[in-house]
Amino acid sequence: MTDIIASRRTLIRSAGTGLLSVAAIAILGDMPALAREAGKGNGVSARQGDIDILNVALGLEHEAIEAYQIGAESGLLQKPVLDLAVIFQGHHKGHRDALSGAIRQLGGAPVEAHSRADYIESLGIAAIKNQADVLKLAQAHELGAANAYIGVMPSFGGKELAQVCAKIAADEASHWSLLTAALGEPIPSAAFLFG
Amino acid sequence: MKWAPVIAAAFLLLPAGAAIALAPAGDAVRGAQLYKARCGSCHSLDANRVGPAHRGVVGRKAGSMAGYSYSPAMRASRVVWSPQAIDRYLQNPQQMVPGTKMGFRLADPGQRADVIAYLQQQGRTVRK
Numbered sequence: 518m519t520d521i522i523a524s525r526r527t528l529i530r531s532a533g534t535g536l537l538s539v540a541a542i543a544i545l546g547d548m549p550a551l552a553r554e555a556g557k558g559n560g561v562s563a564r565q566g567d568i569d570i571l572n573v574a575l576g577l578e579h580e581a582i583e584a585y586q587i588g589a590e591s592g593l594l595q596k597p598v599l600d601l602a603v604i605f606q607g608h609h610k611g612h613r614d615a616l617s618g619a620i621r622q623l624g625g626a627p628v629e630a631h632s633r634a635d636y637i638e639s640l641g642i643a644a645i646k647n648q649a650d651v652l653k654l655a656q657a658h659e660l661g662a663a664n665a666y667i668g669v670m671p672s673f674g675g676k677e678l679a680q681v682c683a684k685i686a687a688d689e690a691s692h693w694s695l696l697t698a699a700l701g702e703p704i705p706s707a708a709f710l711f712g
Numbered sequence: 713m714k715w716a717p718v719i720a721a722a723f724l725l726l727p728a729g730a731a732i733a734l735a736p737a738g739d740a741v742r743g744a745q746l747y748k749a750r751c752g753s754c755h756s757l758d759a760n761r762v763g764p765a766h767r768g769v770v771g772r773k774a775g776s777m778a779g780y781s782y783s784p785a786m787r788a789s790r791v792v793w794s795p796q797a798i799d800r801y802l803q804n805p806q807q808m809v810p811g812t813k814m815g816f817r818l819a820d821p822g823q824r825a826d827v828i829a830y831l832q833q834q835g836r837t838v839r840k
Contacts, residue, residue, distance in 0.1 A: 562810065562811070565811070566806050566811075566815070569783065569811075569812075569813040569815070570813075570815035572813070573754065573762055573763075573813050573814065573815065576754075576761075576762040577753055577754065577762055580761070580762065638759065639756070639759035639760070639761050640759075641759075657748065657752065658753065660749055660753075661748070661749060661750070661751075661752040661753025661754075662753045664749055664750050664753065665750075665753040665754060665816060668750065668815075668816040668817055668818065669815040669816050669817075671817055671819075672804070672805070672806055672815035672816075672817060673815070
């Protein structure tokens with residue numbers, strides 16, 4: 518119950534990104550079903566496995582949120598790209614909230630974000646000099662994230678959780694497409710752009 | 713990827729973890745691209761991120777990258793990351809190391825061979 522209230526508060530705090538909030542509520546609405554589904558037939562270890570996978574995914578979302586924050590504060594982004602970055606960051610916050618909610622609902626503890634200094638080092642932020650560099654980092658991140666979500670789906674005990682990941686992967690894929698367009702790069706001609 | 717079935721077959725005939733002297737099947741250039749796109753959201757060569765740093769992983773004991781917070785299962789596992797062990801892990805990590813945090817699977821044997829060839833080509837572990 519407190520979880521739900523807490524997530525509502527988070528959602529209210531991120532008001533202004535209306536669409537995102539609706540998506541997050543829809544996913545959170547599935548939670549009791551998710552929790553039942555995750556342990557089904559496979560016992561405690563399957564549930565723990567699901568929690569672990571969700572927590573790894575949550576780590577990716579924390580990283581994305583901080584990377585977009587660093588990008589937005591860098592002074593390297595001009596409008597309308599800056600606006601895009603802020604919208605995408607809002608989506609990642611929505612993913613973070615949905616994943617944290619799912620993890621708590623399954624009885625796990627959501628991982629915390631690392632420090633900004635850690636991300637600056639591990640993402641190689643020092644090498645970033647202009648808007649195109651920021652876009653390329655974001656593009657690589659979104660591609661990797663879409664692929665990561667697709668790649669973990671078969672490992673879930675709970676099918677509903679795989680569907681949550683599919684929803685998130687679709688968001689990351691559309692981010693990738695828009696960033697690719699913003700960079701003026703062609704879309705690959707072969708099928709299966711992701712996965 | 714005509715080598716992949718051969719390696720898979722050879723592996724089946726040998727005890728797990730045995731060293732197999734086979735020519736590398738994968739293409740490290742393709743592997744570099746795949747590594748970036750498939751593993752790159754969680755891993756990089758030199759930084760511990762969501763997953764541990766990978767430089768020098770081939771031949772390394774599982775769960776031994778300094779400064780990374782592994783699952784208890786990975787730390788306790790006795791796996792040494794031979795190319796064959798990585799190939800098995802990527803097919804279904806939680807089956808090979810029950811309790812591992814990595815759920816990501818790479819189903820295509822050719823792609824696994826390419827990524828492993830790339831990892832093999834990347835030199836020794838850089839400790840930070």
